[in-house]
Amino acid sequence: MDIKLKIWRQKNASTKGRFEDYELRDVSPEMSFLEMLDYLNKQLIEGGKEPVTFEHDCREGICGTCGLYINGRPHGPQQHTTTCELHMRAFKDGETIVVEPWRSKAFPIIKDLAVDRSAFDKIMNAGGFVNIDTGSAPEANNIPINKKISDRAFDAAVCIGCGACVAACKNSSAMLFVAAKVSQFALLPQGKVEAAERVQRMVEKMDELGFGFCSNTYACEFDCPKGISVEFIAQMNREFLSAKLCAHKGH
Amino acid sequence: MIKLDSKIPEGPIAEKWSKHKTSLRLVNPANKKKLEVIVVGSGLAGASAASALGELGYKVKVFCFQDTPRRAHSVAAQGGINAAKNYKNDGDSVYRLFLDMIKGGDYRAREANVYRAAEVSNLVIDHFTALGVPFARDYGGALDNRSFGGVQVSRTFYAKGQTGQQCLLGTYSSLSRQIAKGRVTMYSRRDMLDVVVIDGKARGIITRNLVTGAIERHGAHAVVLATGGYGTVFYLSTLALGSNATAAWSAHKKGALFANPSFIQIHPTSIPVLNDYQCKLTLMSESLRNDGRVWVPKGQADKRHPNSIPEEERDYYLERRYPAFGNLVPRDVASRAAKERCDAGYGVGDTGLSVYLDFKDAIAKQGKKAIEDKYGNLFEMYEKITGINPYNEPMRIYPAGHYTMGGLWVDYNLMTTIPGLYAIGESNFSDHGANRLGASSLMQCSGDGYFILPYTISDYLADEIRSPKTDIKHPEFDQAEKEVKERINRLMSVNGTQTASSFHKRLGKILWDHCGMFRTAEGLKKGRVLLDQLEEEFWKEIKIPGDANELNQELEKALKVADFFEVGRLMMEDALDRNESCGAHFREEYQTEQGEAKRDDANYAYVAAWEYQGHAQKPLLHMEPLKFEFVELKERSYK
Ligand SMILES: Cc1cc2nc3c(=O)[nH]c(=O)nc-3n(C[C@H](O)[C@H](O)[C@H](O)COP(=O)(O)OP(=O)(O)OC[C@H]3O[C@@H](n4cnc5c(N)ncnc54)[C@H](O)[C@@H]3O)c2cc1C
Ligand code: SF4
Numbered sequence: 001m002d003i004k005l006k007i008w009r010q011k012n013a014s015t016k017g018r019f020e021d022y023e024l025r026d027v028s029p030e031m032s033f034l035e036m037l038d039y040l041n042k043q044l045i046e047g048g049k050e051p052v053t054f055e056h057d058c059r060e061g062i063c064g065t066c067g068l069y070i071n072g073r074p075h076g077p078q079q080h081t082t083t084c085e086l087h088m089r090a091f092k093d094g095e096t097i098v099v100e101p102w103r104s105k106a107f108p109i110i111k112d113l114a115v116d117r118s119a120f121d122k123i124m125n126a127g128g129f130v131n132i133d134t135g136s137a138p139e140a141n142n143i144p145i146n147k148k149i150s151d152r153a154f155d156a157a158v159c160i161g162c163g164a165c166v167a168a169c170k171n172s173s174a175m176l177f178v179a180a181k182v183s184q185f186a187l188l189p190q191g192k193v194e195a196a197e198r199v200q201r202m203v204e205k206m207d208e209l210g211f212g213f214c215s216n217t218y219a220c221e222f223d224c225p226k227g228i229s230v231e232f233i234a235q236m237n238r239e240f241l242s243a244k245l246c247a248h249k250g251h
Numbered sequence: 252m253i254k255l256d257s258k259i260p261e262g263p264i265a266e267k268w269s270k271h272k273t274s275l276r277l278v279n280p281a282n283k284k285k286l287e288v289i290v291v292g293s294g295l296a297g298a299s300a301a302s303a304l305g306e307l308g309y310k311v312k313v314f315c316f317q318d319t320p321r322r323a324h325s326v327a328a329q330g331g332i333n334a335a336k337n338y339k340n341d342g343d344s345v346y347r348l349f350l351d352m353i354k355g356g357d358y359r360a361r362e363a364n365v366y367r368a369a370e371v372s373n374l375v376i377d378h379f380t381a382l383g384v385p386f387a388r389d390y391g392g393a394l395d396n397r398s399f400g401g402v403q404v405s406r407t408f409y410a411k412g413q414t415g416q417q418c419l420l421g422t423y424s425s426l427s428r429q430i431a432k433g434r435v436t437m438y439s440r441r442d443m444l445d446v447v448v449i450d451g452k453a454r455g456i457i458t459r460n461l462v463t464g465a466i467e468r469h470g471a472h473a474v475v476l477a478t479g480g481y482g483t484v485f486y487l488s489t490l491a492l493g494s495n496a497t498a499a500w501s502a503h504k505k506g507a508l509f510a511n512p513s514f515i516q517i518h519p520t521s522i523p524v525l526n527d528y529q530c531k532l533t534l535m536s537e538s539l540r541n542d543g544r545v546w547v548p549k550g551q552a553d554k555r556h557p558n559s560i561p562e563e564e565r566d567y568y569l570e571r572r573y574p575a576f577g578n579l580v581p582r583d584v585a586s587r588a589a590k591e592r593c594d595a596g597y598g599v600g601d602t603g604l605s606v607y608l609d610f611k612d613a614i615a616k617q618g619k620k621a622i623e624d625k626y627g628n629l630f631e632m633y634e635k636i637t638g639i640n641p642y643n644e645p646m647r648i649y650p651a652g653h654y655t656m657g658g659l660w661v662d663y664n665l666m667t668t669i670p671g672l673y674a675i676g677e678s679n680f681s682d683h684g685a686n687r688l689g690a691s692s693l694m695q696c697s698g699d700g701y702f703i704l705p706y707t708i709s710d711y712l713a714d715e716i717r718s719p720k721t722d723i724k725h726p727e728f729d730q731a732e733k734e735v736k737e738r739i740n741r742l743m744s745v746n747g748t749q750t751a752s753s754f755h756k757r758l759g760k761i762l763w764d765h766c767g768m769f770r771t772a773e774g775l776k777k778g779r780v781l782l783d784q785l786e787e788e789f790w791k792e793i794k795i796p797g798d799a800n801e802l803n804q805e806l807e808k809a810l811k812v813a814d815f816f817e818v819g820r821l822m823m824e825d826a827l828d829r830n831e832s833c834g835a836h837f838r839e840e841y842q843t844e845q846g847e848a849k850r851d852d853a854n855y856a857y858v859a860a861w862e863y864q865g866h867a868q869k870p871l872l873h874m875e876p877l878k879f880e881f882v883e884l885k886e887r888s889y890k
C-alpha cells in the first residue's frame with residue numbers, strides 16, 4: 001500500500017516545530033506502525049536527510065516507551081493497543097496519516113516525536129511505594145489475600161506509564177495514571193497501612209507538576225492501551241476524601 | 252597476567268553461603284554515607300541492588316538508557332519467577348531447584364552459585380509480596396504456582412503473562428522510595444560507554460547524555476554492571492531494541508574477562524518473522540507449553556488450514572520424542588526439535604519456518620475462561636501482531652534469540668576480574684550454565700540485587716573507607732573520555748551510505764546462520780570471514796546524519812552495532828573452542844545417535860573466560876575448571 005504522512009518535526013525543545021509531508025510507497029500491511037516509520041527513516045537517511053526521532057524499546061506493548069498521537073488519538077485508532085503493537089493493516093491504501101507527539105505542558109517536547117515524561121517518575125517518588133526494607137518481609141503466605149481483591153489490584157497494576165491518558169485529556173490530567181497506582185496499593189493489605197498519606201502526597205505532586213484537573217470525560221479510559229478503568233479514579237477520590245477527613249479530625 | 256580465582260567457599264553446599272556471609276566484612280553506618288556506588292542498569296538486577304544499597308545507607312547513582320528506570324527490559328518477562336517454597340507439596344526444595352538448574356544448564360554452571368540462587372529464591376518471593384506485587388492467588392487467598400519447562404514440580408510464581416512487569420514495577424517502587432529519600436540519584440537517558448579504572452580498581456564510568464550528547468564523567472568507590480543480555484546481537488530477538496553489549500564490552504576491553512559468550516538461548520516459542528522490515532520478535536511465554544501442544548503435519552509441505560488437518564495426520568513430535576517431559580522439555584531441546592522438523596520440510600506457514608502451538612485440547616478440557624485467565628494477555632498480543640485469533644486456530648511459533656547465559660565472568664562475590672567492578676543479573680555468566688531454565692532469570696536477577704550483592708560488596712568497600720571521593724579530573728578519566736570521543740568522531744566522520752540497522756541486520760543473519768542453533772567448525776570459520784568483511788564495510792559505509800551533540804538515535808545505534816561485531820567474533824571463537832555439544836551450544840559434529848547433545852566432560856567441563864587482546868586479535872582463553880562435588884554428571888535425558 002502507499003500512504004501519505006504528516007509528521008511533526010521539531011529540532012529541540014527551544015525551537016519551533018512544524019508538520020512535514022512525506023509519501024511512502026510499498027508499505028506492507030504486515031508492518032507494524034513503528035516498522036513503517038523505520039522504513040521511512042531508512043529512506044530519509046539514505047537520501048541524506050535527518051530521520052524522524054521517535055521513542056520505542058520493547059516493541060511489544062509492555063515498556064510504555066512508544067506513544068504517538070496518530071490521526072488525533074493517542075496510540076492511534078485501535079482500542080487497547082500501543083503504538084508499537086499497531087499494524088499497518090489498520091490503515092487504508094492511499095490514506096493520509098497525521099503523526100504528532102503527546103501534547104501536554106507537563107510533557108515538554110525533546111525532539112520531533114519524543115517527549116519528556118519524567119513528571120510521572122516524580123509522582124511515583126512522592127509515594128508510589130510500600131515502605132518496607134529488604135530483609136524485613138514476612139513469609140509470603142502469611143498475608144492471605146482474597147483472589148478477587150488481588151486480581152483487582154493486578155488490573156490497576158498493569159499501567160505501563162505511557163502517558164496516553166494525559167495526552168487524551170483536554171485538561172492534561174494525570175488522574176488515571178495516579179489512580180491506578182494508588183488503587184493497586186490501597187486494595188492490598190501491604191499497602192493499606194500508608195494509603196492515606198500516599199494518596200495525599202501523590203495527588204499534591206501531580207497538581208504541583210502542572211497536570212490539569214479531572215472533569216470526568218473519560219477520554220483517558222477510552223485511549224488507555226491497557227484498559228485501566230476510570231473506576232479507579234472514583235476509588236482514589238474516596239481514598240483522598242477519607243484521607244483529608246482523617247487529617248482534618250487529627251487522626 | 253590475570254589469574255582466575257572463583258573464591259568458592261569450602262564446606263557442604265548447603266552451608267557455603269551462610270558461612271561465607273558471616274565471614275564478609277561490614278561497613279559501619281557512618282562510613283557507608285561516604286561511600287559511593289554506581290549501578291548501571293535499572294532492570295530487576297540493577298534496581299534491586301540499588302534499592303538494597305540505598306536502604307543500607309550507601310550513596311548510590313543509577314544509570315539507564317531509557318527515559319525512566321521502569322522501562323528496563325525485565326518489564327517484558329512474561330511467564331514467571333521460580334522459588335523453592337514447595338507450596339504445592341510436590342516434593343520441591345532448595346536442593347531440588349539447585350539440581351534442576353544444574354541439570355538444565357547441562358552441567359556447565361558452578362554448583363555453589365546455583366545453590367545460592369536457589370537458597371535466596373524464597374526471600375525474593377517474600378519481598379516482592381511485601382512490596383505489593385500482585386502475584387496470582389488461589390481461591391483461599393494463598394499464592395498460586397504453575398509449572399515450567401524442564402522440571403517436574405510446580406514452583407513458578409506468576410502474575411498472568413506479565414510477571415516481569417509486576418516484579419520490575421515492584422522493584423522500581425522500592426527504587427523510587429530510595430530516590431525520594433535522597434540516597435539514590437537517578438540518571439536516565441544515559442548510555443554508558445566506558446568504565447574508568449584507576450590503579451587497577453574500577454572508579455567510575457563515562458556516559459553519553461542521550462538528550463544533549465554531552466560526554467559525562469561519574470566517579471564512585473565501586474561500579475556495578477546490571478546491563479542485561481546481548482541477545483540483540485542476532486538483530487532479530489525477543490529483547491528490547493535498545494538492549495546492547497556495549498557496557499559489558501567496554502568492561503571487557505578494560506580487562507574484565509568474558510565467559511562462555513557463545514552460550515545463547517534460542518527460545519522455542521516466538522511469533523515467526525512476518526515481513527522483511529521486522530526488527531523484533533515477540534515471545535510467546537514458555538508457560539503456554541503447559542497447555543499448548545506442539546505439532547506439525549505428518550506430511551511434508553502440507554498447505555491445508557491447521558483446523559482441517561485430522562488428528563491422525565498430526566505429528567506431536569515433542570510428545571513422540573520425549574515421552575517423559577513431552578511439551579515441557581527444556582528450551583534448547585524444543586528449539587532444535589522445531590528447527591529439525593522445519594529443515595526436514597514439515598514446517599508450516601508461508602515460509603515453512605514455523606510449527607503449531609495448539610490449545611484446542613486444553614480449551615475443550617478446561618473451558619475457554621480458564622485458558623483466558625491464565626494466558627489472556629498473551630493471546631491478545633498474538634492476535635494484535637498476526638491478526639489471527641488463537642482461541643480458534645493454533646498459534647504459529649518459531650525459535651528466536653532470547654537470553655545470554657554467557658556474560659562477564661564473576662567470582663562467588665559477583666566481582667569481575669577488575670577489582671571493584673561487579674556484574675549482576677543477565678550481564679554475568681554465573682548461574683545458568685549452557686542453558687537457562689524458564690523463570691529462573693527473574694529469580695537470579697532479584698536474588699543477586701536484593702540478597703547477595705549487598706553482602707559481598709560490603710567486603711570490598713570495607714577497604715575503601717579511607718579512599719577519598721573519586722576525583723573525576725584524574726588522568727584516567729581524561730583518557731577514557733578522549734577515547735570515547737574519538738570513537739564517536741570516527742563513526743560520525745565516515746559519512747557513508749548505509750544505516751546502522753542495515754548492518755545490524757546483516758550481522759545478525761551471519762551469526763544466526765553460523766553461530767545459532769546448530770553449529771559446525773566449518774560454518775563457524777566461514778562465519779568469521781563474513782563477519783570480518785562486514786565489519787570492514789561498516790567502518791567505510793556507515794551513515795549517521797545529524798550531530799553528535801544532540802539527541803541522535805542513529806549514533807546510538809551505530810555505537811552498539813560497532814560493539815556487536817566484536818561480540819559476534821568472540822561468540823564464534825568460543826563456539827569453535829568448545830568441541831562438544833552442551834545445552835544451547837550444539838555442534839553438529841558432537842551428537843548422540845538420537846541427535847541429542849553429546850557433552851565431553853573429560854575435556855570441556857570448564858568455564859571459558861576470555862581475555863581481550865585488542866581489536867580482532869585472538870583473545871586469550873582462561874579456563875575455570877568446574878568441579879562437581881555434590882552432583883553426579885549424567886547425560887541429560889528428558890525422554
Ligand atoms: C520477552 C522475554 C520474556 C522473558 N520471560 C522471563 C520469565 O518469564 N521468567 C524469567 O525468569 N526470565 C524471563 N526472561 C529473562 C529475564 O527477563 C531477563 O533475563 C532479566 O529480566 C534481565 O534483567 P536484568 O536486570 O539483568 O537486565 P534488564 O532488565 O535488561 O535491564 C538492563 C538495564 O541496563 C541498562 N543498560 C543496558 N545497557 C546500558 C548502557 N550501555 N548504558 C546505560 N544503561 C544500560 C538498561 O537501561 C536497563 O535499565 C525473559 C526475557 C525476555 C526478553
Ligand atoms: S493509565 Fe493507561 S494511558 Fe495512562 S499511563 Fe497508564 S497505561 Fe498509559
Ligand code: FES
Binds near residue numbers: 058
Ligand atoms: S515500545 Fe514498549 S510499549 Fe511500545
